[in-house]
Amino acid sequence: MKTYFDCFPCFFHQTKRTGELLEIDENTIWKLLKGVSKILSEADINCPPPKTASFVYDFISRTLRNPDPFRHLKRESIEHALSLFKKVRARIHESSDRLESAIRYAAAGNVIDYGISSDFDLLNELDTVANREFFKWEYHEFLKDLKDAPWVLILGDNCGESVFDRLLIEELKRPVYYAVRGAPIINDVTKEDAISSGIGEVAKIVSTGCKAPGIVFDWCSREFLDLFKSAPLIISKGQGNFETLSDKGLSIYFLFKIKCTVVAKYLSCPLGSLYFGKSLVIS
């Protein structure tokens, strides 16, 4: 997916929100906004937004001299999710279709986000997801593909969400590789965060080698690209991964919440919709 006009103001909103979330002084927020302006003046708009987001958040990190500015928010998200873990697992275990239920809760977990918006309500999302209608729900096709898949690759997204991904991994009943960002960016899950989320106990954690809040092939490691190409089944979590992979004609199950008007328009669906299925968009 390429960059759309409305992505430009969104990068400012993200920068401002980051400044406020991290309780940064006004002068520094201005420094960030002006630096981001310069980045946007040179941005390649044919790239998906997460590629430009890498430059934006890298600039924020460098300006703040903090390689992981969202560290405490990521930790909080993981701890909050872990406090709900047993309850959600019990719900999944009690449901008539545990895998379906686990997919739903993994989608609900995707509501956690400090990039696009920090205004989310995890508890409400978890309470309602069992009965929510998904904009796309290719569950039966997925079951068929899963049957033939000796192992699965999950592309992780955000911290906290990662805790509920563990429950999905448990229900897949086969080996799983869980791909994480190559370095901290926004509240995206890194190796350390995945371990804190308990993923290490149920899957092999692998790095994409790429710091972007999405999968930018040019920036991924050779090892990850080999794994990606050989994966019999891929579940891609989150909007950032969707934005970078949606138009590549790949047979990937995207599982995410549609969080911005640009992606909603791209998919012709209402903002806030839940999505589980392949992408039919071809660039």
Place this chain on the structure above:
Amino acid sequence: MKTYFDCFPCFFHQTKRTGELLEIDENTIWKLLKGVSKILSEADINCPPPKTASFVYDFISRTLRNPDPFRHLKRESIEHALSLFKKVRARIHESSDRLESAIRYAAAGNVIDYGISSDFDLLNELDTVANREFFKWEYHEFLKDLKDAPWVLILGDNCGESVFDRLLIEELKRPVYYAVRGAPIINDVTKEDAISSGIGEVAKIVSTGCKAPGIVFDWCSREFLDLFKSAPLIISKGQGNFETLSDKGLSIYFLFKIKCTVVAKYLSCPLGSLYFGKSLVIS
């Protein structure tokens, strides 16, 4: 008023909307957005937003090689307003307090805007303004000041709105100078537009000498500044003039509709409020 964080994304929204309003091709809109990014990276945030807006719209004009890109929209606004002129004048003449009524319709006319938003409903505004509660309504103080004022200076704002300003001028019952922008910018009223609006028949039209969509003293002509300083009573129309003059400690009656969240927050009032009175904000 200085520039606020939310002004930055707004400049992008304005640029995008301008591109769409003027039916500009996608590549050129991107050129505009990237050029505006560069302008913002160098912007002086201690200035009021209309000063930066001058650079933004000047860049748009130069890129489009069109010194007056909103010309046809300005003409449409004036013609639309002129088609309503007699009806509104009749309403004012029928009202129990003609001056009060004229002030209300002059405020309603301020809804016309192609800068901050192009999503306005003039007819609805005109139909409801007679009974609307203003956020600030210093009418009685204004009457006292008017009594002692041999002449009045009105700072004009947008085309179309200018037609209803004529009705206000008629009710002031004394000589009026009507100040217009020194050159075309957005849909702001210039000398030519003021004449088309019928202002020339009831007031002396003067140029500020400044192209900004507001009053930037540094850019105004000596003649205008002398007039401004000697004016016994000033009515400032529109948000752009408010943004540039609100914190100067001047005894000016601002008459406008609050069209953006930044100004609404600045004044601690709801978005869409109507305002008629002096500003108590001191920078």
